[in-house]
Amino acid sequence: MLLLRQLEFAFQTVVGQALRLPNSKTATEAGAQHFGGKDVDLERRARELLRSCGAMRVARELRVEWNSRLQTAAGRADYRQKLISLNPQLFEHPAEIDRTLRHELAHILAQFRAGRQRTLPHGVEWRQACRDLGIADEKRCHNLPFPASERARRYLYKCPHCQRDFPRVRRIKRSVACLACCRKHNGGDFDPRFRLKPLSSR
Ligand SMILES: [Zn+2]
Ligand SMILES: [Zn+2]
Known part of the structure; x- marks a missing residue:
């Protein structure tokens, strides 16, 4: 809808x-x-x-x-x-x-x-x-046509490095890291230093 x-x-x-x-x-x-x-x-x-x-x-x-x-x-x-x-x-x-x-x-x-x-x-x-x-x-x-409503994005994550917010509909896996920081500091490869941290769930 x-x-x-x-x-x-x-x-x-x-x-x-x-x-x-x-x-x-x-x-x-x-x-x-x-x-x-x-x-x-x-x-x-x-x-x-x-x-x-x-x-x-x-x-x-x-x-x-x-x-x-x-x-x-x-x-x-x-x-x-x-x-x-x-x-x-x-x-x-x-x-x-x-x-x-x-x-x-x-x-x-x-x-x-x-x-x-x-x-x-x-x-x-x-x-x-x-x-x-x-x-x-x-x-x-x-x-x-934004797919997800604010209400649906119940999970909030943060990049521990650049501090950007990642509101998400679903819980995310441990292996998800901040793409911008991985690009900037690790040639685009996954880097555990930039793994998103859960901030809260609404
Ligand atoms: Zn206007
Ligand atoms: Zn970042």
């Missing part, structure tokens, strides 16, 4: 991830939790879209990044930081990436046009921006 998830608009500072993108775009196992950091291609596309709407200044400043700490939202727009964060779970649903990017861009564009005036997160300005960005039918909430 598809779950309704609300895309969130936040003014708060997004905690940046300093991880590089792996070479491969197949998000598997531990790697899926570890996508993070800047996305040059999406950033270029986002900047072009903003320029096509006449938002030159914000186009220059805008950044797009993957942030694996986003768990309930597909994306987030931070106008003050000129930052769009995308949930790495979107890698499993590539068709949703562009639409999510445009949804978040519409928040940025709406606020840019409004200047110092306050706007409602999904108000008339945002809907106009959606039309201008080619997603006239965008809804405030939309179906994201």
